[in-house]
Amino acid sequence: MELKDLIKPENLVYDKTSILEDEPMHYCPGCSHGVVHKILAELIGEMGIQEKTIGVAPVGCAVFAYRYLNIDWQEAAHGRAPAVATGIVRLKPDNFVFTYQGDGDLASIGTAEIMHACNRGENILVIFINNGIYGMTGGQMAPTTLEGMVTSTTPTGRNIDLNGYPMKITDLIAQLPGTSYVTRQAVHTAAATLKCKRSLKKAIENVLDKKGTSFVEVVSTCNSGWKMTPVGANQWMEDNMIPYYPLGDLKDSVKGEHKSEN
Amino acid sequence: MAKVQGAVVVNIEECKGCGLCVVACPHDVLELHKEVNSKGYHYSYMATPNACVGCAHCGVVCPDTCITVYRVKV
Numbered sequence: 001m002e003l004k005d006l007i008k009p010e011n012l013v014y015d016k017t018s019i020l021e022d023e024p025m026h027y028c029p030g031c032s033h034g035v036v037h038k039i040l041a042e043l044i045g046e047m048g049i050q051e052k053t054i055g056v057a058p059v060g061c062a063v064f065a066y067r068y069l070n071i072d073w074q075e076a077a078h079g080r081a082p083a084v085a086t087g088i089v090r091l092k093p094d095n096f097v098f099t100y101q102g103d104g105d106l107a108s109i110g111t112a113e114i115m116h117a118c119n120r121g122e123n124i125l126v127i128f129i130n131n132g133i134y135g136m137t138g139g140q141m142a143p144t145t146l147e148g149m150v151t152s153t154t155p156t157g158r159n160i161d162l163n164g165y166p167m168k169i170t171d172l173i174a175q176l177p178g179t180s181y182v183t184r185q186a187v188h189t190a191a192a193t194l195k196c197k198r199s200l201k202k203a204i205e206n207v208l209d210k211k212g213t214s215f216v217e218v219v220s221t222c223n224s225g226w227k228m229t230p231v232g233a234n235q236w237m238e239d240n241m242i243p244y245y246p247l248g249d250l251k252d253s254v255k256g257e258h259k260s261e262n
Numbered sequence: 263m264a265k266v267q268g269a270v271v272v273n274i275e276e277c278k279g280c281g282l283c284v285v286a287c288p289h290d291v292l293e294l295h296k297e298v299n300s301k302g303y304h305y306s307y308m309a310t311p312n313a314c315v316g317c318a319h320c321g322v323v324c325p326d327t328c329i330t331v332y333r334v335k336v
Contacts, residue, residue: 003311007268007332013268014318014331025326027302030280034325190286190319230280 020063024247079110082117121178139225212255268316283320
């Protein structure tokens, strides 16, 4: 069969969703942000919630997210996205509000905001991109940096005695009674991406049902910060990040109930 | 010969040549081209078009959403 006979609208099986703008993304080649943006955009389109979705973008690589997803956005100061989202959702309780934060934003400077927003059980979705590094500013150590991992501020590797342990913030958040669904996923393969999309869909449904805070961590790569190729970074993540940050649901209940799965 | 024939269309100018689609393809259809696009990236293309079954794994993992997938039963 000739290619021109095959490439017809009736044979289409996978295409760019209309929620994503035509703007080329500024992310480095192979960055996990692009995949997470895409599955989020696909879900917003499939669930028909484009008009009621409000995103709160962080400071970090995803600060330009408003260029790529055709929904309403609000910028927040570094780490303060959950506080801004709290304000939005309390004034507009029928809208779907989510924050999109990296590990430097959420687990370091914004620890107080995320902890208290989750403890209050604000009806928001938090998407947490954990790549173990400050990607945007040049690859400095983050709270989630693994032991021995070389970054620009730990040239001989992270030293536990000096810098403490890598922080499993998602495990901490799963202990808070305000959260309803807490999960950790990855997007390094097609299967993992589709699984992450299902988890994200469940998290969005929980928020629409007003069950409390939903928290989705995506273990991600930063091949530029890690000084690796995109394919090599995915392999390194599978070998090193995922054993420390194991994938799966950490909590699945409703706000106020203490039915943690682990 | 596969019972299903697929085709992948790559938006060459948006492709950044990360190569994630190349390793995601279960039938080794995709490769990075030896030529580059206007940004200087070796873009992805179908090296063995007949082997494609249109599973869309390449599209799912593409961070820049520059892959469109078609499939037809033959």
